[in-house]
Amino acid sequence: MSSTYFATVARGLEEIAAKELKSLGAKAVKPDFAGVHFHGNKELFYRVNLWSRIIFRILVPIKEIKSCNATQLYKNVYKIDWSKYLQPHQTFLVNCTGSNQNLNHTHFTALQIKNAIVNQQKRRFNTRSNIDIKNPDIIINAHINDNHCLLSLDSSGRSLHRRGYRSAMGLAPLKETLAAALLDMANWDGNIPFLDPMCGSGVLPIEAALKGLNIAPGLYRNKFSFQNWLDFDSTIYSKIVEEAKNKQLARLKAPIFGRDKDRDVIGQASINITACGLDKDIKLNQVQLEKIEAPADRGIIICNPPYGKRIGSSEQLATLYKLLGDVLKQRFKGWNAYILTANKELSQQIGLRTSRRIPVYNGSLPCTLLKYELY
Template sequence: MAREAFEMIAKTMAGLEDVLAEELTALGADEIQIGRRMVSFTGDKAVLYKANMHCRTALRILKPIFQFKAKNADEVYAEIKKFTWFDILNEKNTFAIDAVVFSSIFTHSKFVAYRVKDAIADYFTQRTGKRPSVSVSNPDVLINIHIAENLCTVSLDSSGESLHKRGYRVAQTDAPLNEVLAAGMILKTGWKGESDFIDPMCGSGTLLIEAAMIAMNIPPGIYRKGFAFEKWNDFNQDLFDTIYNDDSGEREFNHKIYGSDILPKAIAIATENAKSAGVAKYIELRAMPMQQYTKAPSENGIIVTNPPYGERIKPDDLFGLYDMIGERLKHVFMGYTAWILSYRKDCFNKLGLKTSERIPLVNGSLECEFRRYDLFAGKRDDLKKTPKTNE
């Protein structure tokens, strides 16, 4: 029997679209097209379930159900009310609306959501005398309306709670790294577990845990309590069970992941999170400042880290911190590749190292850069004398 393919949209963070497209290709998705903070693709129900379970860089997976053009909120209301909502939910279900608006015509996403809610409620009231209830937390059906100028796309949100909420995090430090961004950073480096991995400023351990999951190919959705599609009326439990319980893609990891942080509290939190994710035995954690590294744990490996930028976390001496990071990288981690996410160019300059690659990424609302440094043996002063063509 031919599989029934339909269009889907995977939402992501700016700069991670290409990595998400690669993930979707590996899962068997077709007709992949990269957009802004999103990737559209086609596939069947199995691809929908797999995308939610396996995509490390997706925030949510949407299934568009219809599209229309509207010049005002009354037209939105009228078009929404025309749709056959009985195919999607009934008066006993709960639902919620998520409105995303990029338009000069529609300026208030909450007002759009309100009108969509009214239209669906009135559709049922006029036909049955009853209406489904709105539930903000854990609704049976989550409906997404996306408006770009006058083009309105209505989708079912198959994920529910954002997919960055993996389910393993039991506690967090100040300014924790988003799990989708952490996984995207690691995938951008090309590392898949073939060497040791170090984060010397690990905070609550997000990069370390995502690295362990990537190294062993553990699906990021395995820890979640559930997905929105499990409440859909066409949900196939047997198919989902088969996908959920399939561990044939998991790999052995024969290296080690090392994490440290200056704050003992952060290490305690990282330890709990690693245990919760079931990867604690692969991660070695120590409470120590980066300047205390005197010896690399192995001849070569990769360092991926997200030092403070002076925005949410404010060190006493920000430039001194970056100067120290550059000094330790140069003297202790020869033969390694280091990747650093930061916000300010003058912080990068303080590292005193030559950049070999730079990738724009967004952390929260900050437009950051993710820079690669290939660490060779030699004196740091000699390196500073070389022309900084790439700085």
């Protein structure tokens, strides 16, 4: 039986996420703001959680109800049979987004929904579920839009961008989902060498290795929230996990390199790379930018240098960007380079002509992914 789902994604990645969903077998795929609607059966729904590299979480709509004010919201939430989704021995959490004139505080709105659910439980079972804000069994998502509230079950639990491998983080870490999206934007398919000359805590090389080895990111997670659901089918899920393990490649088709000038940062990257068992697949070295050499006669560079918004100042970074441009021009003939930046003035210091400019958001920060073809 086909059901309707909603995948939440970072702003600007809707089309890339839609393409990924189609590749996984989703039907009726329709991008929306910061998300994608799609249809599929339970097997597809489990597979998307396990395999998606771009999506934050998968929501399963329960019901849309009228919610002009707190009283109406409470009454309509109370009318839903919550025993289909939540048992009194299970913990739960309500996450709320959106607002209207009378429901303009997400914490208050979530509290009203919680009260309606536990009061129904107390009436029916003479006991109730407890709230757990850290590790709930069931997560209920509520989105207020105008005078309606869409209630959904959050199937993913912890956001899918948290793969489970990254314990060490740099000063301005790139989300795993954005790193994976940059690889897609650059059309990197694992068949040519990959290099990040400013790899920080190693997210881009790690995501490249996961893609190159065809490893499902969800395999690093201990559990998904849907595994606590009353209709969870362990047989279907075990089958999908086994299929994913069998699809992994034994070795990369092309090497992956990570470089950074900072010894401590390279140490962080090494911890993360080891955590996901990729220490034999990613060639990591501490190297000053000015001393970096091309490790092959062709390949692709993707990097996320500081751009003055979070680390450093524009004045200090101008020299860095000029040096980056010089290194690319002098030592990487035959390569393509992609540089993510939010600072137009700094990007001009690179001194190379772009062949493509792709708008993208890093969190709420508007950025551009600049492509340089190096001849």
